[in-house]
Amino acid sequence: MDKQKKIEVTGDIQKMMEDSSALYLINFSGMTVEEVEDLRGAFFKEEIKYRVVKNTLALRALRESAKFASFAEGLEEFLKGPTGIVFAGDDPVKPAKILKAKTEKSDKPKFKAAVIEGQLYGSDKLETLSKLLSKNEIIGAICGSLNSPVSGIVGSINAVIRDLASIIEEVAKKKNAA
Missing domain, CATH: 1.20.5 (Single alpha-helices involved in coiled-coils or other helix-helix interfaces)
Incomplete structure (x- = not known):
């Protein structure tokens, strides 16, 4: 990916972050194409955006984001391996409910972390978030x-x-x- 394309992608991610009420990071490795499409469909139905981007670009967008910049260092440890970013719409809890429903059927995708209402939640908090x-x-x-x-x-x-x-x-x- 050339430098101009990286700048564009970083800008797109940053805009989605600014328009989001919450961010979720998930590990999608091991998911079949059908499972990924099902997950994307569930997100789309609820007007939730989902993107897979390079971790370095996601981290750069986080650092440049006015809304989530303070969480860049905290989220850096979760930006390892295959990472999908879920951008919550108006309802910051809806992605947690969708992810919980999907992980009850199988152990994929794996929840890494979330930032909701100025709070960072680790991988052990999906159950709690889904019950809100x-x-x-x-x-x-x-x-x-x-x-x-x-x-x-x-x-x-x-x-x-x-x-x-x-x-x-x-x-x-x-x-x-x-």
Whole structure:
């Protein structure tokens, strides 16, 4: 690869990093073409980008990245051997869920590391990351908890109206009987 091409690739990786909410590094060695295509398809379906690049170019892009430069040294040890970079979209947890599902079927791909919300996670943290709530799940939980007090108030108001209607009905029956 000539120098100009390396600069272009580094720039592309750096742009993807800036557009990502999280980065995941995986080892794809030993995967069949079918397994790689299946993984890429799962990522594509969730609007997650996945690239295989030379480790030296990935490290250079990390060092030049405004968002992830502080993690370049920490991630350098994981940039050995075949490495794929997963660029999370809006939901930083979604790639962990996909990787966990894939590694339950086989031991490939191997999770190396991730940077999420300013935190570096090593290879032993995939299980923990996959159990975190996704962005949509968190929004749903918040909406549910916000809706809960409103439902209680509506129920209380309905109960008061129902009780008032019952009292008026009883008073009307007593007046008609008298």
